[in-house]
Amino acid sequence: AGILGATLSSALSTMVGAPRILAALAENRTIPLARVLASKTPNNDPRNAILVSSAIALVVIMVGNLDSLATMLTMFFLATYGAINLIVFIEKTLGIASFRPQFDLALVIPIVGFCGCLGAMLLINKLFTILAILVIVLIYSRLASKNLVSPWGDVRGGVFTAITEWAAQKAMSMPYHPRLWKPSIIVPVENPLNYRNVMHLTRDIIYPSGRLYCLSVYTENNGLSQLESKRELLAPLIAEELFVQDISITDGSFDSALPVVLQTLKSSFLPPNAVLLTISNNREKQKRLLSLIEKINSFQIGLMCLHIHPKTGFGQEKKINLWLRDRSPNINLAVLTAFQLMQNWDQANLNLLRVVKNREDIEKAVLNLEFFKEKARLPVNTAVRVIQGDFYEVIQQETADITIFGMPVPCNTMFDLIGKVPSTVIFLADSGLENAIV
Amino acid sequence: AGILGATLSSALSTMVGAPRILAALAENRTIPLARVLASKTPNNDPRNAILVSSAIALVVIMVGNLDSLATMLTMFFLATYGAINLIVFIEKTLGIASFRPQFDLALVIPIVGFCGCLGAMLLINKLFTILAILVIVLIYSRLASKNLVSPWGDVRGGVFTAITEWAAQKAMSMPYHPRLWKPSIIVPVENPLNYRNVMHLTRDIIYPSGRLYCLSVYTENNGLSQLESKRELLAPLIAEELFVQDISITDGSFDSALPVVLQTLKSSFLPPNAVLLTISNNREKQKRLLSLIEKINSFQIGLMCLHIHPKTGFGQEKKINLWLRDRSPNINLAVLTAFQLMQNWDQANLNLLRVVKNREDIEKAVLNLEFFKEKARLPVNTAVRVIQGDFYEVIQQETADITIFGMPVPCNTMFDLIGKVPSTVIFLADSGLENAIV
Known part of the structure; x- marks a missing residue:
């Protein structure tokens, strides 16, 4: 029963x-x-x-x-x-x-x-x-x-937030080592429409595992159209599942906002480690750039100054010229950036170049560069070339799809160089967090 | 062989x-x-x-x-x-x-x-x-x-960075739902030495799983000592394994930096969802506070304005008075904050209070509050009290260890209230991301 x-x-x-x-x-x-x-x-x-x-x-x-x-x-x-x-x-x-x-x-x-x-x-x-x-x-x-939206919400987002918090705290408590360096670039975008090719290059530097921070300052009246074109600018990178963070500031000017944004991001986990600025031909803007660089210099962040050649652009994206001065302090970010570009440009070639004054120094410089190439584990097809002559004359002869320099000291010599080099130029200053040898 | x-x-x-x-x-x-x-x-x-x-x-x-x-x-x-x-x-x-x-x-x-x-x-x-x-x-x-530091570095930090990146991207692609709300507060700290009790309260709001962002603006000459005392201020929270992010800005003033920092953080994963500001008795500072609130209002972030009673402080940390006006727009953050405080204060009691003009409205108001208490799943020992009389007179009689109000409109009525209430007061404005009912 x-x-x-x-x-x-x-x-x-x-x-x-x-x-x-x-x-x-x-x-x-x-x-x-x-x-x-x-x-x-x-x-x-x-x-x-x-x-x-x-x-x-x-x-x-x-x-x-x-x-x-x-x-x-x-x-x-x-x-x-x-x-x-x-x-x-x-x-x-x-x-x-x-x-x-x-x-x-x-x-x-x-x-x-x-x-x-x-x-x-x-x-x-x-x-x-x-x-x-x-x-x-x-x-x-x-x-x-089916992407059903349940009326009482779901907590899946919360699971990932909790994982992010846990891992971020762990990552912050671990010591940093230059071996962990990844390209992680903040690009201040003034007008999204003019930044299509800058974003293209940035993508080729950070792909596949770097991070991009896109900063724009907009005012009330042009806000909506700017946001729209910025979304369009970033869409291809997001589609590739790159890490993209979009920062929009409605308050103040670029020059006052950038230092505050940089300091805020530096204190966050997943901070950027380099700023990409563009060099204009306009004298006024060049002055602004110099004062901005001076402000940024104290923040321990790498600096990338890009001047896109108005005619050739990035050419065929094949030939990368990396000029390495003897004992330059700004060598690591330049080498790492060149390496990233070579990875992401199809069948690109890297040339290590140096100018020497006297004929008898050539052999020593070649050995020096070959040794560096070995230490930095650059690909075997990397070419080493040492040219005798005057620096400013030599660089006018060397064509490439992109020319990479370490940041010169003082940095306003950049403005002389961009007029002379017959290609797109990028100047790179180390932050101290990079090391091409490890 | x-x-x-x-x-x-x-x-x-x-x-x-x-x-x-x-x-x-x-x-x-x-x-x-x-x-x-x-x-x-x-x-x-x-x-x-x-x-x-x-x-x-x-x-x-x-x-x-x-x-x-x-x-x-x-x-x-x-x-x-x-x-x-x-x-x-x-x-x-x-x-x-x-x-x-x-x-x-x-x-x-x-x-x-x-x-x-x-x-x-x-x-x-x-x-x-x-x-x-x-x-x-x-x-x-x-x-x-043994914490050995190997000469060639290790990549353990990189593992957690990669997890953070992955989870952060996932979390950002998930829809937000008010059920996921956690206290996540940014506290602008002007002088770390004066913020010990503010930090104590913040800790009691965010514990155990919330986040704290501590922002300070310092100038060159007092930088080092400020950093030192700030580290001391945050040390107990970090020891409890709370999520603490320390942001130091060397450039500009509080009033100009705060909006930029807020916008930068809002666009990051793990953004703060409330700002905690302190109310001073000084007329000048009150004016500054009002203009700051006006700027912040457009950022969709909650607002907490705290006035610590100079004599009683947080008292015994037992009695929480939460005043709920009828149809107030700023009710959710207030309820959630009260709930968090009740969790973290030992054996604290929560009182839901309302003032009505006429005797015949009392019963309806009690029913209303009881219904709300049920819907918001507040603990059973939450007391409901409706008092008849003039609001400004009634609040002078009600002692507590902390008194919580929804942010009044216009918000400068705060300054009248802090003089009248015989306890520490906190005013809370919703950001729209909170919901006490879900």
Whole structure:
């Protein structure tokens, strides 16, 4: 009699509950034929759902083996209980303020509950357990791909936020080593429309694992159109899954905002390690650039000054000329940038170049550069060339698709050089965080 | 003869190699008795290491079973090869620029190599495999606890940076939902010495899983002492493993820097969602506060204005009075903050209070507040009180350890209230990202 009673009560509750659960699932559009199944009679009975679930029950009983059916049902019940335990555990771990249950539990209880459910499932039937988990994952991924927005929100974003917080704290507590250097560049964009080729080069420097910070300062009246064209500018990089952070400031000017933004970002985890500025031919703008460089110099951040040749641009993106002065302090960022460009330009060639005054110094300089090439682990097809003559005359002869210099001291000699070199030029100043040798 | 040859060549190479590896380990202080073992003869022979390794070899051969010894050695060789494959895989995945091997491999090769080594180990002997891995983990954790700085750096920091980048990108691509709200407060600190109690309250709001951003603007001449006292200010929070980000700006004033910093942080992952400002009794500073609030208002960030009572401070940290006006727009952040404080103050009590003009409105207001208490899932011991009378007179009678108001409109009525309420007061304005009901 006890068994009969238990069976009947279980059967009755299922008979009433199952169709209503089916109807509720249909209401949230999580199953096919949602419109039909969700419809209800004026008495609020989900008639269609009752018919469908009865039909399913009858078919299964007639076709199947009742014993293995019971096992399967138990499995899914256990899986549901296990999932609830898992969810309680996750929400509790995330530490979000919205999780304030009336009945609070120690963290260990959902863990024990989840492990218990999983253990019981494995004890009953190992094959079915794996099958049940597979079915659940399948249903979940189908629902996730539908991009359903549940009315009560979801906490998936919170999971990643919590991971970010954890990893960021860990990363900040670890010591930095130059071996960890990745290109991580902040580009102040004045007018997004003029920055298409700058962004193209930046992409070729940071790809595939670097970071880009795009800073723009806009005023009230041109804000919307700027935001729009900036989004368009960054879209191709985001499509490549590069790390892009877009910073828009509505307040103040570039020259006053940039130092504050740089200092704020430097103190964050994942800071940028270089600023990319463009060199204009305009005297006024060159002066502004110099004063900006002076401000930035104290922040321990690399500096990239780019002048795109108005005619040739980046040419065929094949030939990279890297000029290495003897004992230059700004050599590491230049080498690393050249290396990144060579990786991302298709079949590009790197030339290490140096100018010497006297013929007898040539051999020593060649040995020197070859040694450096070996130490910096540059590719074997890197060419080394030492030219005798006057620096300013020699550089006028050397064509390339991009010419890379270490930042000269004083840095206003940049403005003389950009007029002379017959290609796009980029000047690079180390921050002290780079090391091309390690 | 073949077997003999193989055995002899293997034995010879081990005989020469082993003592030198032992000496090298000693040189890097990774084993005990480092000083003795690292010493070398003038011929550069590590004599002590040779003696020790010979002794070990003799003892093992005499005592042990040669067969199981061979198994064990093979295990450790396989483990070493597996570890190298794993390291290549990790360094390649991190995408750091310093990983530019002469002989580049597809990512799949180290994976196959690692799995192959592990598989071979498991095939040979399952128990030994687990033992070998345990021994390796033990040695690693011992070395890690010694905080050795290897001369060639390590990439552990890079692993966490890569995880941070991955999770941050994921988190940013997920939709935000008010359920994910966590207290995440930026506190502009003018003088660290005066902010000890402000920081104490902030800690009680964000604990255990919120975030704190501490912003200070300092000038050249007082920079060092300020940095020092700021570090002291934040040390207890960092010791509790709270998420603390310290931002120091050397350029410009508070009023100009704060909007730029806020906008920069808002565009980062893990942005703050509230600013905590202090209210002074000084008329001039109150004016500055109002203009600052006006600037901040457009940034979709919550606002907390704190006035610490000069005499009572936070009292016993027991009684929290939360005044809820009817239909106030600034209710969510106030409720969530009160909830956080109640969690972190030991046995604190929360009172929901409202003032009504007429006696007949009392009952309705009580029902209203009780309903809200239920919806916001506030603890059952939350008291609801509705008082009839004039607002400004009533609040003068109500003592508490902290009094919480929604931000009044216009917000300069704050300055009238702080003089009247006989306790520390905090005014809270919603950002729109909070929801106390979900």
